[in-house]
Amino acid sequence: xxxxxxxxxxxxxxxxxxxxxxxxxxxxxxxxxxxxxxxxxxxxxxxxxxxxxxxxxxxxxxxxxxxxxxxxxxxxxxxxxxxxxxxxxxxxxxxxxxxxxxxxxxxxxxxxxxxxxxxxxxxxxxxxxxxxxxxxxxxxxxxxxxxxxxxxxxxxxxxxxxxxxxxxxxxxxxxxxxxxxxxxxxxxxxxxxxxxxxxxxxxxxxxxxxxxxxxxxxxxxxxxxxxxxxxxxxxxxxxxxxxxxxxxxxxxxxxxxxxxxxxxxxxxxxxxxxxxxxxxxxxxxxxxxxxxxxxxxxxxxxxxxxxxxxxxxxxxxxxxxxxxxx
Amino acid sequence: xxxxxxxxxxxxxxxxxxxxxxxxxxxxxxxxxxxxxxxxxxxxxxxxxxxxxxxxxxxxxxxxxxxxxxxxxxxxxxxxxxxxxxxxxxxxxxxxxxxxxxxxxxxxxxxxxxxxxxxxxxxxxxxxxxxxxxxxxxxxxxxxxxxxxxxxxxxxxxxxxxxxxxxxxxxxxxxxxxxxxxxxxxxxxxxxxxxxxxxxxxxxxxxxxxxxxxxxxxxxxxxxxxxxxxxxxxxxxxxxxxxxxxxxxxxxxxxxxxxxxxxxxxxxxxxxxxxxxxxxxxxxxxxxxxx
Numbered sequence: 001x002x003x004x005x006x007x008x009x010x011x012x013x014x015x016x017x018x019x020x021x022x023x024x025x026x027x028x029x030x031x032x033x034x035x036x037x038x039x040x041x042x043x044x045x046x047x048x049x050x051x052x053x054x055x056x057x058x059x060x061x062x063x064x065x066x067x068x069x070x071x072x073x074x075x076x077x078x079x080x081x082x083x084x085x086x087x088x089x090x091x092x093x094x095x096x097x098x099x100x101x102x103x104x105x106x107x108x109x110x111x112x113x114x115x116x117x118x119x120x121x122x123x124x125x126x127x128x129x130x131x132x133x134x135x136x137x138x139x140x141x142x143x144x145x146x147x148x149x150x151x152x153x154x155x156x157x158x159x160x161x162x163x164x165x166x167x168x169x170x171x172x173x174x175x176x177x178x179x180x181x182x183x184x185x186x187x188x189x190x191x192x193x194x195x196x197x198x199x200x201x202x203x204x205x206x207x208x209x210x211x212x213x214x215x216x217x218x219x220x221x222x223x224x225x226x227x228x229x230x231x232x233x234x235x236x237x238x239x240x241x242x243x244x245x246x247x248x249x250x251x252x253x254x255x256x257x258x259x260x261x262x263x264x265x266x267x268x269x270x271x272x273x274x275x276x277x278x279x280x281x282x283x284x285x286x287x288x289x290x291x292x293x294x295x296x297x298x299x300x301x302x303x304x305x306x307x308x309x310x311x312x313x314x315x316x317x318x319x320x321x322x323x324x325x326x
Numbered sequence: 327x328x329x330x331x332x333x334x335x336x337x338x339x340x341x342x343x344x345x346x347x348x349x350x351x352x353x354x355x356x357x358x359x360x361x362x363x364x365x366x367x368x369x370x371x372x373x374x375x376x377x378x379x380x381x382x383x384x385x386x387x388x389x390x391x392x393x394x395x396x397x398x399x400x401x402x403x404x405x406x407x408x409x410x411x412x413x414x415x416x417x418x419x420x421x422x423x424x425x426x427x428x429x430x431x432x433x434x435x436x437x438x439x440x441x442x443x444x445x446x447x448x449x450x451x452x453x454x455x456x457x458x459x460x461x462x463x464x465x466x467x468x469x470x471x472x473x474x475x476x477x478x479x480x481x482x483x484x485x486x487x488x489x490x491x492x493x494x495x496x497x498x499x500x501x502x503x504x505x506x507x508x509x510x511x512x513x514x515x516x517x518x519x520x521x522x523x524x525x526x527x528x529x530x531x532x533x534x535x536x537x538x539x540x541x542x543x544x545x546x547x548x549x550x551x552x553x554x555x556x557x558x559x560x561x562x563x564x565x566x567x568x569x570x571x572x573x574x575x576x577x578x579x580x581x582x583x584x585x586x587x588x589x590x591x592x593x594x595x596x597x598x599x600x601x602x603x604x605x606x607x608x609x610x611x612x613x614x615x616x617x
Contacts, residue, residue, distance in 0.1 A: 062424065062427060062428075108603075108607050111607050112606055112607065114420065114423055114424070115361075115362055115423045115424075115427055116606055118427055119362065119557055119561075119606075120603060120606050120607075122554070122557075123554065123557075123558075123599045123602050123603055123606075124599075124603065126554060126595075126599055127596055127599045127600065127603075130593075130595050130596055130599075131596065134592045134593065236550060240431070240435065243428075243431070244435075247428070277439040277440075277442045277443050278439075278443070280435055280436075280438075280439040281435075281436050281439045281440060281443070283435070284432045284433070284435035284436035284439065285432070285436055287428070287431075287432040287435070288410065288428075288429050288432035288433065288436075291425055291428045291429055291432065292410075292413055292425075292429070
């Protein structure tokens with residue numbers, strides 16, 4: 001458990017401050033729309049993956065229906081925004097509806113344990129996916145007046161704020177008493193309960209926070225994307241992307257989903273030009289390898305390298321010592 | 327008034343037999359190894375494509391080529407178990423369930439996109455010379471290929487049942503389902519049972535995939551849909567009995583077609599999913615299962 005607690009050193013604070021500053025001034029320097037769009041994608045996936053990570057990585061509950069939250073947020077925000085509401089109240093409404101939905105399904109869903117929770121949420125996600133596909137079988141395209149005022153930079157800042165908010169909230173939650181409870185449930189549910197940690201309440205909390213940020217990410221997507229089928233954000237693809245990114249980066253770590261997202265978007269972009277499906281094949285294989293051999297993802301790989309470097313000189317010293325003795 | 331209902335019921339039973347067959351493979355693997363292979367739908371897809379290419383390239387009837395298709399997927403199953411799932415079965419219970427789920431998910435992603443890459447995302451189906459023919463019985467139209475599929479499904483069920491009850495290795499499989507530790511102490515080679523069950527499950531998926539490609543249509547993205555169907559059926563039928571699983575398949579098919587009649591075809595997919603969630607929550611052992 002101690003390992004999960006991300007420690008903040010002075011160097012890290014400086015590093016984070018510089019990174020945030022760079023991200024904040026980025027649209028002033030980078031003028032090419034394609035680049036800004038890529039950054040938006042990275043921020044979107046970082047938010048979505050982090051929101052999956054809260055429940056999947058920290059609470060250990062594999063949610064295969066995460067797209068339902070993303071989709072619900074996008075649907076509510078899009079409908080309100082297109083009906084003439086300003087975007088911020090629309091986002092708030094999207095968050096409220098998504099969290100409300102999460103609370104509603106939470107109690108019955110957590111009657112299911114382990115793999116049953118996973119397949120139950122998979123079915124739930126498909127129910128929403130099919131329902132929305134039947135109820136709104138059309139493309140949602142922004143009307144003329146919206147297109148005239150459409151600007152990329154405000155969208156970029158919305159996604160940036162959202163990604164920072166999600167990351168900060170996850171950090172604070174995980175380092176709180178409640179966060180320890182959530183991780184304790186992941187490690188051993190019975191033992192946690194015997195120490196007075198209510199499994200259901202902590203799981204519900206993790207689910208709600210997870211749904212909140214997924215819903216907000218969906219809302220921001222609705223504000224960003226010019227035209228798409230209403231059903232599109234409900235596609236199971238969004239769940240799978242979030243899972244892949246989280247696991248490849250490092251599930252149950254704060255930085256994992258961020259690293260994973262950068263890697264994911266970069267590789268996708270490099271391969272997208274010539275080989276459309278190949279990036280998913282590569283990610284699928286990478287994902288399997290990570291699950292089998294490197295359960296901590298890139299974060300664990302980095303830690304291993306670091307500790308190997310740290311051990312290096314000591315080994316040298318030991319050898320030197322033993323040399324003297326012998 | 328009565329005829330459309332009968333027609334609907336007939337179609338429900340015909341498609342339900344394929345659901346049952348798809349679920350039998352999943353159920354076998356789950357029963358023996360206690361993990362769910364979420365890439366089962368992709369194995370079914372591979373079986374469908376194998377039949378499709380055997381038919382279009384070599385012009386062999388898909389029903390006659392069935393043993394070959396099954397053998398092909400049997401071998402693929404062997405390889406997948408040897409390469410991937412063998413690393414999971416030795417793990418402790420909880421982590422085994424989780425990791426196998428994740429590996430199955432990664433595998434389905436890989437297989438699906440390899441299929442798109444190799445064979446494009448187009449929908450395909452096998453059209454034999456007798457594809458348009460149908461029997462009419464009391465005003466109910468029964469397409470010949472779907473009747474053939476029903477027959478194959480029944481034959482497979484009976485053959486599997488005989489295999490599991492009469493042969494040594496079949497009995498070993500059933501013993502492992504009951505209690506692998508005891509089975510292992512009785513001198514059963516558990517790892518051979520695992521290997522064989524997984525390959526057999528893949529071969530069963532190939533059968534279902536063939537029937538889908540003949541009576542309906544296949545495409546690289548069909549896996550998730552069929553995995554869900556098989557999961558629903560397994561949960562409906564409960565574990566442990568192949569007959570129960572098969573009955574669960576027929577039930578799902580009938581429930582879907584009846585609901586298509588009552589609430590309209592658009593929501594037929596939802597019915598199965600709803601039943602699935604309700605059964606999961608209130609009767610996790612399945613409608614026919616015992617605990």
